[in-house]
Amino acid sequence: MMRNKNELVKVTVNIFGEEYTIKGTEEPEYIERLAEIVDNQMQELHQKNPSLGISRLAILTALNLADQMGKLQEEYDRLSNQRKKRKDEKSLNPDNRIK
8 A cells, every 4th residue: 555645654763872763754764764874974973083972973963964965955056057057058059059
């Protein structure tokens, strides 16, 4: 049976040795993948900074993930603008040659 996209699901995940029950409308596998990414980032930071407490690790992880997201958004915007510019150039010059 197909799941309704608005149906709330509960998924229990393990992040940095703690269990969390996450409620959301995404597929359980997707939520588990997100938790795995967060856990991996926290584990990696902990290996580099073993004296940091869980709160600081969580904040640094959030900042690292936000940085990655921001850089990906910038790259997406750059590529999208390039595509739009090429499309505009083609529409101005229908024979596809830039003069």
